[in-house]
Amino acid sequence: MNILVIGEALIDIVSSAGAPDRYAPGGAPANVALGLGRLGADVELLTDVGDDFHGGFLLAHLRESNVQVHTRPTGSTSTARALLSPDGSAEYDFALHWAPDPSVVDDGRWSAIHVGSIAAFLSPGAAVVDALLERGRQSSALLCFDPNIRPTIIGDQEQALARFESIASRVDVVKLSDVDADWLYPELSPDSQIERILHLGASLVALTCGSEGSFITTASARVSVPARTAKVADTIGAGDCFMSSLVHDLQDSGSRLDAMSESELRQLGENASRRAAVTVSRPGADLPWASEEGT
Numbered sequence: 001m002n003i004l005v006i007g008e009a010l011i012d013i014v015s016s017a018g019a020p021d022r023y024a025p026g027g028a029p030a031n032v033a034l035g036l037g038r039l040g041a042d043v044e045l046l047t048d049v050g051d052d053f054h055g056g057f058l059l060a061h062l063r064e065s066n067v068q069v070h071t072r073p074t075g076s077t078s079t080a081r082a083l084l085s086p087d088g089s090a091e092y093d094f095a096l097h098w099a100p101d102p103s104v105v106d107d108g109r110w111s112a113i114h115v116g117s118i119a120a121f122l123s124p125g126a127a128v129v130d131a132l133l134e135r136g137r138q139s140s141a142l143l144c145f146d147p148n149i150r151p152t153i154i155g156d157q158e159q160a161l162a163r164f165e166s167i168a169s170r171v172d173v174v175k176l177s178d179v180d181a182d183w184l185y186p187e188l189s190p191d192s193q194i195e196r197i198l199h200l201g202a203s204l205v206a207l208t209c210g211s212e213g214s215f216i217t218t219a220s221a222r223v224s225v226p227a228r229t230a231k232v233a234d235t236i237g238a239g240d241c242f243m244s245s246l247v248h249d250l251q252d253s254g255s256r257l258d259a260m261s262e263s264e265l266r267q268l269g270e271n272a273s274r275r276a277a278v279t280v281s282r283p284g285a286d287l288p289w290a291s292e293e294g295t
Helices: 028-038 053-064 125-138 157-168 178-184 190-200 238-253 262-280
Strands: 002-006 010-015 022-026 043-046 067-070 079-084 090-095 110-116 142-146 173-177 204-208 214-218 222-225
Touching (some): 028 053, 028 067, 053 067, 125 157, 142 238, 190 204, 190 214
Parallel strands (some): 002 043, 043 067, 110 142
Antiparallel strands (some): 010 022
């Protein structure tokens, strides 16, 4: 069965001191779909791109990575200017349009649905996200969410927190970074942040902490997974790679999330960490292919 990813596809304009701007395909949900396609999953992406050069470039890029793209191109393609720091981390400035046409998605059943990033928060497309999540709930699909918080786009923290918690209460898996968690819950410790999200209803929470590794937690088990050592080109796409790895492995596992053992959770985290290390070792959101597994 197919995996459906819902969210933005855009052009990253990467700026760093002393170098010309570099244009690259991006958008967190599009990166997740790309990662799944490269790992061999049957993946579809519902997105919103323009009928311009950048839109055509994005469609070709995604299709080359085995992603079936659902969109009705119109207008200008969204962009994100990524300003790189010396350590390879990035800050973003967006010019975004998010109004996907749900009629381009068929009535098929999906084994998993992933939603995330700006698309989960920004109207009018957020209503499409809600409708497809509900369809997934009715068909018992694995539902996954990565908020990938962008404060300059989603605005008011109180409203964004309410939206985050609304979605987190309806999905099975929530993955977020420590930066996301601290923006959403600035008064809580990492342990309390994870417990809060589990209490909302998620069965599994993954909290990534950059070079400090990650935590994979359910109501009955918790593991800490160290980050893989890598020579960092930049961190663009690292979190999306971690997310795509989780979706890929979980929808193949057949295990009940609330019954997963510590060894199973550790394997999830180690696979995601290994794949993310490949991504950060090369420029842009260049996620690994299945053929690179074990190399």
